[in-house]
Amino acid sequence: MALSDVTLKAKTHKDDSGKLRTAPYKLYDELGLFVQVTASGGKWWRFKYRFAGKEKLLSLGTYPEVSLADARARRDDGRKLLAQIPPIDPSDVKKAQKEAFYGKHDNTFEVLAREWAESYFTNKSDSHKERTLRRFEIYIFPWLGNKPIADITAPEVLQVIKRPQNQSKLETAHRALQAVGQVMRYAVQNGKAVRDVTADLRDALPSPQVKHMASFIEPQQVAELLRAIDGFQGTFTVESALRLAPLVFVRPSELRRAKWADMDLEAGEWRYLVTKTKTEHIVPLSTQAIALLKQLHPLSGHGEFVFMGGHDPKKPMSEAAINASLRRMGYDTKTQITGHGFRAMARTILHERLNIDPHIIEHQLAHSVPDALGSAYNRTKFLAQRKAMMQQWADYLDELKAGAKIVSFKTA
Numbered sequence: 001m002a003l004s005d006v007t008l009k010a011k012t013h014k015d016d017s018g019k020l021r022t023a024p025y026k027l028y029d030e031l032g033l034f035v036q037v038t039a040s041g042g043k044w045w046r047f048k049y050r051f052a053g054k055e056k057l058l059s060l061g062t063y064p065e066v067s068l069a070d071a072r073a074r075r076d077d078g079r080k081l082l083a084q085i086p087p088i089d090p091s092d093v094k095k096a097q098k099e100a101f102y103g104k105h106d107n108t109f110e111v112l113a114r115e116w117a118e119s120y121f122t123n124k125s126d127s128h129k130e131r132t133l134r135r136f137e138i139y140i141f142p143w144l145g146n147k148p149i150a151d152i153t154a155p156e157v158l159q160v161i162k163r164p165q166n167q168s169k170l171e172t173a174h175r176a177l178q179a180v181g182q183v184m185r186y187a188v189q190n191g192k193a194v195r196d197v198t199a200d201l202r203d204a205l206p207s208p209q210v211k212h213m214a215s216f217i218e219p220q221q222v223a224e225l226l227r228a229i230d231g232f233q234g235t236f237t238v239e240s241a242l243r244l245a246p247l248v249f250v251r252p253s254e255l256r257r258a259k260w261a262d263m264d265l266e267a268g269e270w271r272y273l274v275t276k277t278k279t280e281h282i283v284p285l286s287t288q289a290i291a292l293l294k295q296l297h298p299l300s301g302h303g304e305f306v307f308m309g310g311h312d313p314k315k316p317m318s319e320a321a322i323n324a325s326l327r328r329m330g331y332d333t334k335t336q337i338t339g340h341g342f343r344a345m346a347r348t349i350l351h352e353r354l355n356i357d358p359h360i361i362e363h364q365l366a367h368s369v370p371d372a373l374g375s376a377y378n379r380t381k382f383l384a385q386r387k388a389m390m391q392q393w394a395d396y397l398d399e400l401k402a403g404a405k406i407v408s409f410k411t412a
Contacts, residue, residue: 003029005068008043033075035063045071047078051089058090107192109152109183110136110145116186124275125253127319132179139164139176149184150193154200161205171208177201214334215341217348222246223400225337228329230401238321240296241307245322245339247289247394249346249365252339256317258306260297265290268387271379274366280379281366284387286394346393354392360385 007027028034032048045060060066060074078090113136121129136145143160144152157180165173181198188196216222229242245255254272262272268290270283285293293306300308307317318324322339331337337345343365350356360382 003027003035003068008035008063008068029068029072031075031079033060033071045074047075047090049078049082049090051082051087051091056089056091058094107149107187108146109149110141112149112187112192113140113145113179113183116183119186120182123273123278125257127253128275135172135176135179139172140180144180149187152184152197154197157198158201158204161201165205170206173205174208177205214332214336214338215344215348216337217345217352219349219353219400222345222349222397223403225331226397226401228331232325232329234325234328235310236296236299237307237310237317238325240292241317241322242325244289244292246342246345246397247286247292247390248283249342250283251343252322253319255339256305256307256319256321258316259304260301260306261304263293263306265293279366282379282383282386283364284383284390286391288394288398289390349396350389350393354389354396356389356392357385360389364389 022039024036024038026034026036026046027043034046034048036044036046038044043063045063045066047058047060049056049058058078060071063071066074081088081090081093114133117129117133121132140160144156147156157177161173161177161180163173164170164176177198181196184193184196184198187193216225226246229246232239232242234242241255245252248255248270251274254274258270259272263270263285265285268285268287270285272281272283273279274281296306300306300313303313305316307321309315309317323333326333326337326339347361347365350361351358363378363382364386
């Protein structure tokens with residue numbers, strides 16, 4: 001006999017004599033549909049059918065959440081699949097639908113973004129990774145984080161990216177858009193999305209104004225700065241970093257993460273991997289730079305980092321140490337000089353005051369700028385000239401600091 005709602009509601013986990021049942025039992029409907037009643041009274045819909053000569057069961061939900069009418073409709077859907085030529089197994093269809101649903105939700109933007117970050121930032125600084133993830137957490141994840149990445153559209157990305165733009169943070173908006181595109185391309189490469197929709201957003205944001213790092217390029221300013229650095233009183237680690245920074249003019253992140261294993265004081269060279277361009281780089285060390293490093297070696301030479309952290313010697317010096325020290329000396333790091341500004345200072349003065357070939361300077365700055373023949377950056381190119389330049393630069397800084405005559409601008 002076919003089941004009815006009255007029958008389903010009346011049946012309990014007791015038998016006809018009123019005794020509690022100790023095992024599950026079944027209430028049959030029609031065409032393979034039945035309810036399995038547990039000892040605790042739960043009612044589970046099941047559809048029994050045969051496929052490829054084998055008897056199979058398909059779970060259709062629980063009563064009363066799935067009504068009798070709904071259970072019959074689901075059974076009929078299964079029977080239609082079995083009636084096709086060739087027949088389709090309803091269990092396979094259900095499994096595929098379940099995998100598609102959960103697979104989609106396992107591939108949300110946030111999941112893929114964090115997965116991408118673990119891969120992309122393997123050889124990059126922790127601070128860069130933290131800044132990028134923080135940007136995602138503030139500007140992207142609250143709106144796109146839980147959305148399957150394959151379902152995200154270009155207008156949705158633009159709507160989210162415009163939030164920081166509307167807060168007068170245009171550069172942040174550009175960086176966020178760039179990072180979203182990187183995650184999208186990662187998803188495409190791993191079969192989680194069909195295409196990178198940020199490709200449709202080219203020119204969707206106005207170009208940001210180029211901001212140059214604050215720097216001194218006048219010899220008198222540089223002389224005063226060098227004397228201020230000599231008079232600075234801080235930890236010996238930070239004092240040494242401040243004195244070395246203008247001599248080597250590397251990126252602040254490269255300076256603070258300098259490792260003793262990369263230093264060859266006998267050869268007068270510092271060799272390391274530039275994380276920004278993923279290229280090997282050589283910094284010729286002047287006699288002044290070597291002397292500074294030899295003074296510092298007894299303090300940190302037993303560890304990994306040249307400039308070890310104050311609270312944890314196993315970590316490098318804080319990324320804020322140089323700029324914080326410059327501020328303590330009375331300099332405005334937004335308008336006057338920053339740790340990164342030593343690079344612009346060297347580039348300008350080396351060319352304009354010491355008449356050094358710009359190609360030699362650019363190679364020492366580890367810039368990937370092709371030359372006239374199209375050759376990319378080569379770590380050993382101009383190495384002899386760069387060694388001579390670095391010593392000339394260190395001597396010139398000593399002259400400035402001592403108040404010697406300023407070298408004139410080159411003449412045509």
